[in-house]
Amino acid sequence: xxxxxxxxxxxxxxxxxxxxxxxxxxxxxxxxxxxxxxxxxxxxxxxxxxxxxxxxxxxxxxxxxxxxxxxxxxxxxxxxxxxxxxxxxxxxxxxxxxxxxxxxxxxxxxxxxx
Numbered sequence: 001x002x003x004x005x006x007x008x009x010x011x012x013x014x015x016x017x018x019x020x021x022x023x024x025x026x027x028x029x030x031x032x033x034x035x036x037x038x039x040x041x042x043x044x045x046x047x048x049x050x051x052x053x054x055x056x057x058x059x060x061x062x063x064x065x066x067x068x069x070x071x072x073x074x075x076x077x078x079x080x081x082x083x084x085x086x087x088x089x090x091x092x093x094x095x096x097x098x099x100x101x102x103x104x105x106x107x108x109x110x111x112x113x114x
Contacts, residue, residue, distance in 0.1 A: 001098040001114065002072055006063040007033070008083040008091030013061055019078035020065070027114065028065035035060060038088060060091065066098055066114055 008016065013030060020028055034057040067075055076093060084090055103113040 001101060001111065002067055002069055003096045003098045004063070004065050004067060004072075004075060004079070005094040005096075006079050006083070006091060007035075007037075007060050007093075008063070008079075009085075009089065010059055010061045012083045015082040016063060016079060019082040020075065023074050023078040024071065025065055025067060025075055025078075028063055031062045031064075033060050033062045034058065037092065058089065066101060068111060068114065 006016070010032065017028075036057055063079070065075070072095065076095070079093055100109055101113040102109045
């Protein structure tokens with residue numbers, strides 16, 4: 001089993017949800033987060049005088065899901081195709097191994113719990 005964590009632009013949530021459902025992934029959740037990557041923030045014009053300031057933390061969305069190993073390439077491609085704009089700040093995908101999963105309601109574990 002693999003845990004996929006993807007950070008991307010908030011406006012891409014609907015596209016990513018659709019892509020994951022099309023790939024057969026039904027269990028995932030999102031969180032709104034802020035942070036800084038290579039983008040190093042954005043320039044924001046504020047106030048009446050139009051002063052430009054740089055905000056180092058930018059809003060992003062964090063997607064988390066656990067999938068079977070054999071779905072990795074399909075899920076990664078679905079996320080990439082739904083989020084890529086070709087500009088800096090498109091996001092990152094982190095993939096880690098999961099030893100076990102337990103469904104609380106039934107006590108099932110492993111692949112049956114996904």
